[in-house]
Amino acid sequence: MIFRPPGKEDGAGILKLVHQLGVLDINSAYAYMLIGEHHAGTSVVAEIDGELVGFISAYLLPADPETVFVWQVGVAKAGRGKGLATRMLVEILKRPACADVRYLDTTIGPTNEPSQALFRGLARRLDTGMEENELFSAELFDAFDEGEPHDPHEPEILFRIGPFDGQRVNALSS
Numbered sequence: 001m002i003f004r005p006p007g008k009e010d011g012a013g014i015l016k017l018v019h020q021l022g023v024l025d026i027n028s029a030y031a032y033m034l035i036g037e038h039h040a041g042t043s044v045v046a047e048i049d050g051e052l053v054g055f056i057s058a059y060l061l062p063a064d065p066e067t068v069f070v071w072q073v074g075v076a077k078a079g080r081g082k083g084l085a086t087r088m089l090v091e092i093l094k095r096p097a098c099a100d101v102r103y104l105d106t107t108i109g110p111t112n113e114p115s116q117a118l119f120r121g122l123a124r125r126l127d128t129g130m131e132e133n134e135l136f137s138a139e140l141f142d143a144f145d146e147g148e149p150h151d152p153h154e155p156e157i158l159f160r161i162g163p164f165d166g167q168r169v170n171a172l173s174s
């Protein structure tokens, strides 16, 4: 297993994995190429024998570079429950781009228990707190409704982990 920053040529592989996972919002090819082009230093792909088995897209908040915002996390079904997502989060936090990071933000749907467990586990490992506040309500997602039949989008709850420092991050095994 290797972890590496994505390049723009990884966009297609990330989008393919997102399709396979079936639960994540599917963004455009352009958005997935931007991850490699603009956010490689704070994002990661995991590969086994050249096959992409996991990824995290993340970026520093433009108005608050002490906060890294985790946009999407995905692990191939066969690779789950073995600590891979946790290891990818730690890999990002240990990067030079995150040297000044003190908080990690992400949003999670209220019914996504594996994802909530992942971030609760990270807060525990970092020995720090986690606050929850609704960021994007279901009503905000309704405004994108174009009348086609579809399942309503869950609200997205902001989970804010921190504060933590570099010493605490470096003590984590990756």
Ligand SMILES: CC(C)(COP(=O)(O)OP(=O)(O)OC[C@H]1O[C@@H](n2cnc3c(N)ncnc32)[C@H](O)[C@@H]1OP(=O)(O)O)[C@@H](O)C(=O)NCCC(=O)NCCS
Pocket: 021, 023, 024, 071, 072, 073, 074, 075, 076, 079, 080, 081, 082, 083, 084, 085, 086, 087, 108, 112, 113, 114, 115, 117, 118, 120, 121, 122
């Ligand atoms: C969420 C996801 C990334 C977790 O990946 P993973 O590699 O299996 O996670 P880890 O093995 O690092 O587990 C982290 C913690 O979550 C717990 N966990 C993992 N899957 C779980 C599940 N299905 N139910 C309950 N807890 C779970 C683990 O036990 C571990 O807990 P610990 O910290 O107490 O040890 C993976 O399930 C996935 O890709 N899901 C689909 C996409 C998704 O929902 N992404 C998140 C929203 S962007």
